[in-house]
Amino acid sequence: MKLPFEMQEFTRINLDTTINSGQVFLWDKIDGVWYGVNGTEILRVRQNPFEIISSQKKPSDFFRQDDNIEKILNEINKDNLVRSAVKRFPGLRLLRQDPFQCYISFICSSNSSIQNIKQMLKRLCHKFGKETYFEGREFFTFPDAEKLTNTHVKDLLSCGLGFRAKYVKEAARAAYSGSIEFDFLKKIDYNSAKQDLKEIYGIGNKVADCILLFSLEKLEAFPIDIWTQRILQKYYSKKFSGLAEKSLTEKNYESIHKKILEYFGQYAGYSQQFLFKMERDLNKRNWL
DNA sequence: TCATCACCTGGAGA
DNA sequence: ATCTCCAGGTGAT
Numbered sequence: 237m238k239l240p241f242e243m244q245e246f247t248r249i250n251l252d253t254t255i256n257s258g259q260v261f262l263w264d265k266i267d268g269v270w271y272g273v274n275g276t277e278i279l280r281v282r283q284n285p286f287e288i289i290s291s292q293k294k295p296s297d298f299f300r301q302d303d304n305i306e307k308i309l310n311e312i313n314k315d316n317l318v319r320s321a322v323k324r325f326p327g328l329r330l331l332r333q334d335p336f337q338c339y340i341s342f343i344c345s346s347n348s349s350i351q352n353i354k355q356m357l358k359r360l361c362h363k364f365g366k367e368t369y370f371e372g373r374e375f376f377t378f379p380d381a382e383k384l385t386n387t388h389v390k391d392l393l394s395c396g397l398g399f400r401a402k403y404v405k406e407a408a409r410a411a412y413s414g415s416i417e418f419d420f421l422k423k424i425d426y427n428s429a430k431q432d433l434k435e436i437y438g439i440g441n442k443v444a445d446c447i448l449l450f451s452l453e454k455l456e457a458f459p460i461d462i463w464t465q466r467i468l469q470k471y472y473s474k475k476f477s478g479l480a481e482k483s484l485t486e487k488n489y490e491s492i493h494k495k496i497l498e499y500f501g502q503y504a505g506y507s508q509q510f511l512f513k514m515e516r517d518l519n520k521r522n523w524l
Numbered sequence: 525t526c527a528t529c530a531c532c533t534g535g536a537g538a
Numbered sequence: 539a540t541c542t543c544c545a546g547g548t549g550a551t
Contacts, residue, residue, distance in 0.1 A: 258546065342546090345545095345546060345547080346546085346547040346548060347531075347532090347544090347545065347546090347547050347548080348532090348533080348534095348545060348546080348547090349533095349534080349535080349544080349545040349546085350545085350546075351534080351535070351545090352533070352534060352535080352545075353545095353546085355533090355534080356533090393532080396532080396533060396534080397532075397533090398531075398532020398533050399530090399531045399532050399533095399548090400531095400532075400548095401532085403548085437548090437549085438547090438548070438549085439547095439548085440547060440548050440549085441547090441548095442546075442547060442548090443546095443547070443548085446546085459546080461546040461547080462545090462546060462547090463546060464546085483526085483527075484547095485525075485526060485527085486525080486526090487525075487526090512546085516546090523546095
């Protein structure tokens with residue numbers, strides 16, 4: 237009999253845990269209140285009492301409050317490891333991010349550290365975003381595709397993007413020209429959307445999965461990075477018949493994902509978030 | 525198809 | 539102080 241997660245402890249969103257789980261980069265806690273940039277939207281979120289204030293008349297459902305978390309938790313609850321991760325991080329949620337920001341953010345994430353990624357994105361906003369005032373504070377929105385398309389690579393370099401600058405420029409152009417269209421990617425199935433994303437210079441399996449999971453409604457996406465790989469090797473090498481021990485080639489990545497999906501089900505991405513959070517926390521060393 | 529390697533940059537550790 | 543090493547990968551041989 238599976239352990240049912242139905243207590244309020246698990247269904248209430250925990251902001252600290254969720255924001256500090258490596259999904260988002262442009263969030264700051266000021267005087268106990270979280271402020272974040274989501275595309276052109278600025279959010280102000282308080283934990284207790286729980287309150288979300290958006291700069292937009294029509295706020296996005298950034299925190300995925302429409303998710304049936306009880307059902308999801310029970311569905312991914314396949315073994316003791318996931319069970320302990322869910323228990324250890326009650327209130328951890330996936331977020332629904334602005335697709336363009338998410339797309340650029342994870343292109344910037346390659347071979348970088350979270351601290352660095354935050355710096356890069358902050359500078360991108362400061363340099364190319366719109367200055368706005370919200371709740372008595374100054375913010376810079378995330379630049380749009382047009383703005384980033386029309387910027388010089390050297391200006392991207394000045395934001396510290398390094399070799400990612402050319403990726404960002406090209407990716408922005410693809411979004412601006414319409415050769416990649418997020419609303420369309422939301423509608424089509426996971427595999428087709430992933431294939432389209434991987435056409436973009438600078439997007440491979442891992443980055444594509446992050447974009448799909450965090451902004452394009454593909455909850456079966458299961459990004460496999462160095463940490464996920466470690467998790468698979470440490471705890472799942474038997475269940476997944478040694479696949480996790482091999483290097484992460486194109487075919488292997490796909491094969492692993494297939495098994496993961498069979499095992500964890502349609503909400504596999506949620507299981508990834510819990511496992512990732514747990515493994516990173518285990519290895520402390522201020523990873524955020 | 526697969527294994528190697530270079531890659532910008534900034535921060536941590538030696 | 540100065541250096542090495544590495545970080546949520548990807549693209550090119």
